[in-house]
Amino acid sequence: MSGGPIDAEAVLCGLKDFQRDTARWVYERMFDPDDPASRFLVADEVGLGKTHVAKGVVAQVIDHLSRHGDERHDIVYVCSNRAIARQNLRKLVPAGIEPLESVDRLTMLPLTELSAGSEAGAAINLLAITPGTSLKFGRSTGYFKERVLAYAFLRELWGAGAFSAPRARWIFWSGVDEGSGDRRLRERGRDYRRRIRGQIQDFADALASVDAGRARDGRPGIREAFDSLVEGLAWKREFPAHLTSVRSELIADVRLAMATVGIAKLQPDLVILDEFQRFNDLLRPDPTNWAADLAHRLFEHVDRETDRKTRTLLLSATPYRMYTTADEVDGDHYADFLATCEFLMHDPARVERLEGQLAGLRGALVSPNVAEAGPEWCAAVEHELRRVMVRTERLAATPDRDGMLREVPAATRLAPVDVDGYVRIADLAERVGHHDPTEYWKSSPYLLNFMESYKLKEKLRRAIEVDGLAPTDGSWTGPGLLSWADIEAYRAIDPENARLRWLLDDLASHHAFELLWIPPSRPYYRAGSRYEEPGARDLTKRLLFSGWAVVPKVVSSLVSYAAERAAFPDARHRYTADYGQRGGRRLEFRMDGRRPGAMTAFLLLWPSPTLAEVGDPRRRTAGTDRPSAETVLDAIRRDLDERLRPVVDGAPADGPVDQRWYWAAPLLLDAREYPEIAVEWFQWDSAIAAWAGDERADGFTRHAELAWKVIVDELEEDERLGRPPEDLAAVLAEVALGAPAVCALRSVASVTGLSVDHEAVVEAAARISWGFRAYVNSPEVTGVLDQSERSGSAELAYWRRVARHGVAGNLQALLDEHLHVLRDWLGFTTFDTEEQRVDAAGRFAERLHDALDVRTASFQVDVPQEDEAGGVSFAGPRMRSRFAAAFGNQRMEEGGEQRVEAVSNAFNSPFWPFVLTSTSVGQEGLDFHLWCHAVVHWNLPGNPVDLEQREGRVHRYKGHAVRRNIAQRYADEGPVVDGDLWEALFARAAGDLPTAATEMQPYWVFAEGDARILRFAPFPPYSREAALLPRLRRSLAAYRLAFGQPRQEELVEFLGRALDPEQLQVLVERLRIDLSPPRAEPLRCANGEESSDER
Template identity: 55%
Template sequence: MSDQAIDVEAVLADLKDFQRRTAVWAFDRMFDETDPATRFLVADEVGLGKTHIAKGVIAQVIDYLGQTGDKRHDIVYVCSNLAIASQNVRKLAPRGVKPIEGVRRLTMLPLAQLDEGDATRRGINLLAITPGTSLQFGRRTGTFPERALAYAFLRAHWGAEVMASRPARRIFWHGIRSGDPNKRLREWERWYRPLIAPSLDEFGRRLTETDTSRESAGEPSIRALFDELVAELAYKRAIPWRLYQRIAELIGEVRRVMALVGLDSLQPDLVVLDEFQRFKDLLQTEPDSLAAEMAQQLFNYTDPDTGRSTRTLLLSATPYRMYTTADDLEGDHYEDFLATCSFLFGDETRVESLQHRFRELRTALTARDTLDRAETLCGDISKELCSVMARTERLAATPDRSGMLNELDTAVPVTPVDLRAYVRVGGLAEAVAHHEPTEYWKSAPYLVNFMEAYKLKDAVARAAESGQLDDEGLDPGPGLLSWEDIEQYQQIDPQNGRLRWLLDDLANHRAFELLWVPPSMRYYDAGSVYESPETTGFTKRLIFSGWTVVPKAVSSLVSFEAERRAFAARDHRYSAKYRRRGGQRLRFRTPERAGHARPGEASGDRRAAAMTAFLLTWPSPSLARLGDPRPQAPRQRPQGPGIGDKATPAAGDRTLVSDVLDRAASRLRKAIEPLTRAAPADGVVDRRWYWAAPLFLDQQRTPEVIDLLLGPDGSGCWEDDAGRRLRAHIAEARAMVDYGPGALGRPPGDLVEVLAELAVAGPAQCALRMISSVCGLPVSDDEGTVEYAAWIAAAFRSFFNAPEVTAVVTSGHSAHPDDDEGEGRYWRDVVRHCVDGSLQAVLDEHGHVLRDWLGHLSLADADRHRRAADDDRRWEAAHDIAAKIAEALELRTSSYRVDIPVRKRKGRKKRKGPKIAFDQHRMRTRFAVAFANQTLERGGEVRVESVSAAFNSPFWPFVLASTSIGQEGLDFHLWCHAVVHWNLPSNPVDLEQREGRVHRYKGHAVRRNIADAFGPTLMEAGLADGTDPWSRLLDMAVAERSDAHDEMVPYWVFHQGPAKIERLVPVMPFSRESAFLPRLRKALAAYRLAFGQPRQEELVEWLGTGRSEEELLRLIERLRIDLSPPELP
């Protein structure tokens, strides 16, 4: 729906220049007056922003239709995933267009109340659907809302008396376990009743058509099937499988009818198909299923009034299989490419002409003296294809066409213990008559312990259970894990070359000593591990493997090594309970009160005993302003000793942490002097000053914040479902504020110094400043800024409460980390760790890239205080950023099952050997995780979306292992630019797709290089209060861009600097991969020459014979089929 005109120029201006060219070209081709391409493909390389291009096309289409006098515009976005649909439909909506929310299935479209528009305004209907839920039914019963809608339609069509019985309603509420399903069904029907009234006639017509089709096929009508079911359900308490199948058949048929009704209500002007290769069966020109017929009805709609046909915009980086080998079983590039062209052109004559040209090109390519002819043919083919498609690639953005890619040396030695493990596993495989396990052994250690759903593991388990293995078959040793070693935190030999390389790689980068990735641009030097040469170049590791056992084994063993190092000073065992392992240091404690409440304390039977933990979560606008480290760049450093005892001189004139802390302390001393002036000068030190002083400052300067956070509903700012412990601490804070400083005794001597650290790097203050600068919101003038900062701070408390995180924070302390003294000072350790780790710089960088990644418009500093009444973009951005950071920090420790063979007592029955069973244990994963739904350590499940959010943050996990190869829609570039090819893919395109996951807009490598190039200049110039540092940095990079480059530089590619997209291939010497890798590299250089050709592998091999990679690159440049859109006039 729309409430204002679409500003097309503003939408296009938000696009980068190469995106804008594609958006304009796609629109021009689709609405060309003489030869329109009603179907157009945007095939830009992965990560180049096809969704944003689609938004530009949508804006132009809406504007064009408005100029033709149309009052109603329907735009349908089709993608393969409900979560992606929900996220992207908002990104696709131009300003002024509100997408139709809550309708993701055609079956539910009759409820949408599509906007028809009128003489004064246009009706714009932008909605998203998914083929899996909207166009494919089978015998599925759908969701409860769908079944309730089916019930409402049938009740309105057949009459209330037909549907009144309990057996009739039971058909539709079957499967609902909670509450009263019968009541729920009737309530939903009453809600739906007025909404479906306009669609009843169409529903009746489609139902009659369905009955006619069923009866002609010898099947009963829908009504007859319904009556049969009602009769059977009248006397059955349980529903047998046969009857359930008939129920599913009935509901499936009614869902089809509802989908057809929904489809009939659409008048699609534009259909956007995202990653359409996932549902190519729906694009067949001669549909062989109802789903394909419905899709064709959507694509081939013609407006009865104007005669204008629907335009279809296809989005995909891999619209067809880009490269296939003789060994590929799923599809062929040539056939796939021709099928795509047939759909786009809709004219077989043009497709046949294209085939002929490609045949000529192959002949010219294989005859080296006819390359001039090949060059001409490439130009002709480019011109023809560009009429229906466009593709932009990032490789051309660097002088050497590398796109910032660098393959690093990853030598993987094989040790004797690795070979002994191979012998052990090979012997087990031979004993159970399984094939030779070399590929398994090369990929993962301790296979018998970690494998699940593998035939080798199942065979070994059966043999062990039946006593067929010899006495030494499954004892701990080479190839088999010792659980006692795990329990005692003994160092576990990797027994696998690739895993040993990964552990060494992480140790060499000192990654086990970090809790977050160091910022690309820090504001000061603290002399900490986060600034060491080893860590400043660290980026997260994304691992791709072809075996499902690899993510499980890698995440378990790497996380164990991280724990082992962190808990080196502890004496507890691996399976110790959470608290025994040193967690929950920042919990809100409420012991029973020993006496009467003192002045400034809340009354009650229990007292708040962790107010310093509460202090860490308090977003103080006063401290945020007084301790902002960003404007400190670099000023004249004060003379004399500073607070930052770890600071060491750095090269150049970089600001030291002592400077930053001294400046903050100076401001704070002046601010709190009126508060402490009347305080006692002797007596016992009152440590309540640490948490009370910020409250008093905020009460003076921003009383609205006190009223919000300490008000009746204040606990909701930190937790949706706040417990009594948090409420008790809020009550304590409120009581102290109400009483005033007179309740306190002598201030601690280091009060100012402690508050200075808290002001500079406290999680709540850092979050508050980040939200303000990134979203263009005042630090405290609005309640929402403080509320979202509190949300993030609460997530940090959860993060620092984790035992393994606590161990990293407290490592190196002389006192025992589990004693009372250690717990009492832990909050100070956390703050100091945040100072040393430049948390403000980390959050500023993360907030900036999150804002864009989540689809929010970038907000210029000059525009940051503009507050139009209808402009809620900033609040939406702040909310989404806070939610994503909290989701990442609150990722709970998950675990995987590990099977440990144990001997059982022999029974009386003689056996071939001792009976062996598998005891199930669990290994935790936090530092490294697998990309899959995971079981939580204490029950429940971690969804893959949460795993993605955590990896796309600077915080743990640092390693993500996946079996996914080139999965569309997956972004991992925010804090990762290193891809580990644990197992090599079979073709070069899959290799590029993997690496494309981390080579995207404002990726980690790009940011590191930009910070290296322009950070010193920015720090020298200084930053104004509230400025987004990364917007300034990128503006500087844009200003220095050469006229020869488009806006892919610097946002996607910025090759000047130390960071590259790292290709890591841990290959064992003399292995099959060591011989295959050079061939894969050459195929990577040559496969573009085989575009549109059959038998690509043969052609690539022929073209590569006798040519170096450099010669191939020159040949590609000359004979490239260029699908780039034309330059704008």
């Protein structure tokens, strides 16, 4: 794209001071006139905003190139997967830069006309790719458009004769619809051939290189392989299985040539490698590795006109194995570290000098006079490394260097039934010749039911189904085996596992099964509800890590089952009953004959600007004391009484009470006070689409039509409204304060700075409300509402329970808080234009709707069943996981797959799931901190760095613990009447910090309160894990001294034996390798104040 110059200083002013220091140091090193570092690593600790640092670097590089006369700037962003790329791209690029949306892989770049720029403005070509689709092809045939381009290149190079055989084109369209594949290939191919004719020689050269590689491997050239494949397909009606791999290999190699042509079109000024440790094999030049060769064509590009090298920026909190033990076979810290340094320094002499300095430091560490010799060697290593890398850590932000971390005792209870379950599974394991299953059993109950793809499970299943193996007691019920009859009847299931029992007790102690969302950190009023009870008030989500693949399945299924039992204490339906029988879909747009019969459901979804204005709790609670919900509702009711008088004037004073007033009155109020939005809304296709999305049905449309008729006063005579209910104002006060649509309208308006009647705000609120409808329509949520919102013996209508629950749970405060952190998470650091605000409103709606409407995943449970002949087979019923989720791709209850992004988005909302379980240690690049500051170590890693990495997932920018502390510290501050409350609270906290503090505080670390990053390790006393945990804690301090050293474990053990904890901590403070960047000079920012670099 082309555009105006980038204001680099404005971008830098948008960063926090330590991020700005890093960005400026990276730029200075990259363009140092005497000793430039063309490759630089930012290794900031997880969660400190490396992507924002990269944004500052991008802005400075573009500014530098523009000032030196360059009219074209090519930037290539390489990330391990598209999900992380989508999350990070908006944060990465300065305003006004858009990626090449039509190109997400190098193979398609030959079709793209890259902008060259002109005197009118520089051209910025930003390309985002993944190694798996652009560099590492393996035997993948890519998607259809790639195969069309491959066909077009070969057709131009070889001529039409090569494709005259009947099945020649089939190679490229196989897998596409039989009836249209060939036609689509030829039509699109003609267009592609026209666009690539100037690049045929480049492609021929690339193909020749590929052929040379094939010849070295003893394989035929591309043309020979193609002709042979065409011959093998002659007269075939179906693609032969034995030729599929031949086809895949052929197309993959053609894609390789296409990628080579694509790279040749680029003139990369800056290459960004995000979380590059996932593809660090590309850093090492290897003439036999095509992927590495392609990558180095990017890294080693030199501009022909200026002789300027490409700059490469690497981002990773774990750029190499930070710490390894002797028994780890898949990597070594020292070798990994040196390989990274070799790539960065690109100079063997410098690497050799660094090795000597590290050896000197190691010698000092193990010598008696370490205090004298150590600092000099430490300074030498820091100086050498800071030329090519920097690392900022959050630990230094608190005086005791704990970074807000607290280890919480997690006492576990071993029950006799747990042991009985072990005896049964151990007996079965022994009888099939498998090793002792103790480690499995400590982590998971019901192993036979939940295990998948374990050798033990495969042996047992074969022995049971084929050989007739049975438990010693002959029974397929009892300890160690899940009773499906008990599940079906919603009977209590014993956890049969000490850790799972602890987790269930922990959740129950915080009333988690009784809540539909995490309580807001800063409620606006006192509701006296379950959300404000001591246990619930402290609730945060639980992120659980395990080393066993069975654990996410067990925890998600059985914890979600416990939540369902709590929701249905008197269940009359069976577990496998359908959605409706379990109580779901209470807010349906049903028809009574030809008339809409659920307009009160419509009321909950209508984002009424009038009710948003009248019911704003921030206007009613602006003092320092939080009033009660009753006080706020009473003030809203009095206001509504006044506003309703002209609306109900003329209505019948006698006759039956007309319940339709509940939904009609807000529409009539909006018709009076916001006529433009009220009247036009129902005539916009975009409005209906924003509401219902793809779910628009006739019932909803008829309800919307009736709403419009009320607004424009076109009701038929027999449809006229009757006598208004006496409690009309009181009921609407509850809707104004707690209905999802109205709360969403206020939140979107306050965080974006747009008005409540702005079209984009109303559309966003409507879309969010549709997500809420899906949430409260789910059976489990319906059950919770049924338990919590009853009025004496007479039950309230469901729509009123939803509104009342919104009041009870301070829904307005919750959404205000969530949208504030969602704004940062989505990369909207500033709102310079109305277009950005409108875009943000739409993105808020998309994320929140999708989090609320995430579909329920389920897991298969293997249940042994005896048949009449005495044989045993495994039935495969499924268990739902809604309250607790597993991180990964699971089958949905209604089919399809639940994508990783959907689970991450839902967990990063304040709504269910409240528990997320994963087997991954790092989860690099993914955030889980928005509503979680508790990590449960179901199993311990063998490595102290992995322990930190796990906890770093929830210790990030404006995390839940930080917000709770800020809310506690400024509890007496009245809410901001207009605008974003949380922006004001963070600004107040930042302003109160001492001048020497960095902006790590209050955004990452704020310890003035009770909330902490919670570390749970639920291990029995005297267990192996209980003994390992103190060792890991000690290693956390010592491993920083082992940075860059071989045989780290030996050095850490030596230091642990030689020094007591206090001595070790002093040594760490003095000799820890500090790679933080130099402090930069202050900037003069747009607000007239100096940036806080020197605070």
